[in-house]
Amino acid sequence: MKKIIAVVLIAPFILSCGSGANKAVREEVSSQFVEATPFKTLPEETQGLIITGIGSSEKRANFELMREAAITSAQADLARKIQSGIEAVWKRTMGDLSEYKKEGFNEAESVEEISSLQKSIVDMELKGPWQIQEFVDKESGRYWVRILYSDSLVEKWTKERMQSENILKKYFIESRINEIKNELQKEIDSAKQKEAQENSKISEILQKK
Numbered sequence: 001m002k003k004i005i006a007v008v009l010i011a012p013f014i015l016s017c018g019s020g021a022n023k024a025v026r027e028e029v030s031s032q033f034v035e036a037t038p039f040k041t042l043p044e045e046t047q048g049l050i051i052t053g054i055g056s057s058e059k060r061a062n063f064e065l066m067r068e069a070a071i072t073s074a075q076a077d078l079a080r081k082i083q084s085g086i087e088a089v090w091k092r093t094m095g096d097l098s099e100y101k102k103e104g105f106n107e108a109e110s111v112e113e114i115s116s117l118q119k120s121i122v123d124m125e126l127k128g129p130w131q132i133q134e135f136v137d138k139e140s141g142r143y144w145v146r147i148l149y150s151d152s153l154v155e156k157w158t159k160e161r162m163q164s165e166n167i168l169k170k171y172f173i174e175s176r177i178n179e180i181k182n183e184l185q186k187e188i189d190s191a192k193q194k195e196a197q198e199n200s201k202i203s204e205i206l207q208k209k
Helices: 020-029 063-096 107-124 152-162 165-171 174-207
Strands: 003-009 050-057 130-136 143-150
Touching: 050 063, 050 174, 063 107, 063 130, 063 143, 063 152, 107 152, 107 165, 130 174, 143 152, 143 174, 152 165, 152 174, 165 174
Parallel strands: none
Antiparallel strands: 003 130, 050 143, 130 143
């Protein structure tokens, strides 16, 4: 009988790149994302409360290497979704703050800023402890992992970085910067409250049999 095991795993997002084993893992999992998964879409995902990253690894004798491969592919899947979320938050927030923009707003610079934010957030913020579900397909031996993450974290991280003086002075009227900072802080505080609620919901999901 197939069984889903809910666990909390502490692991860094960037796995060691020094070993040949990890290089082999990264190469193996690069084509895993189009494969059907045993995990059903959660209602909280469709409601925009949580985001997930799913990955898998084929059966192998070395269990730790198999598990590492599944986690690596789940992390990469999650990172792509977070990058999309960062872009959406940036564009929405820029639209909300349009009345404060400088004349001659540079869309090309804005796109570059999104890329910089994506790299910064993935490199510095996207890390454990993970809240995950693990699944072993006993027929094929394939090992699956789903990482569950609060959607509000993306908004919080993005808007915290948007408060930077360098970013604000690049795009907005300087006399309104303090006002913009205050607006962003209110939104950040709201995102933190939602994050706590969403993490509580994730814990409930993991506790279900």
